[in-house]
Amino acid sequence: MEMVGALGMLFFIALSLLPLILAILLIIWVYQLKKNSDLQTEQMKRVIALLEQERAGSVNSPDHNRM
Template identity: 60%
Template sequence: MFAPSIMGMISFFIVLAVPISLVILLIWIYRMYKNSEIQVEQNKRIIELLEQFHGESSKEI
């Protein structure tokens, strides 16, 4: 029978940990990218609203 050694088990977990870590890292990078796109759109909208507000407030003076 096969009796796993400690080194064999450690290398097995390392072999599993590397791809899993890579997948988690790629998912995290993708989410950061998507969130930054959303934030850019929100910032553009805020700027538009501020410009509208500034235009309206300068007409009232």
């Protein structure tokens, strides 16, 4: 009979900790999304800067007049 009580207690503890564990996992997931979003934003800024440099260089090049 004690075994059933102990298993019931462990089950109750597991169920009571489940929302806390899910909340922690959700916070970690949102943090990683934000971190990756910031990284992607920085990468896109670099790509835009490189494209603007390339465009500015092609406007001044003699090959631009052939098009």
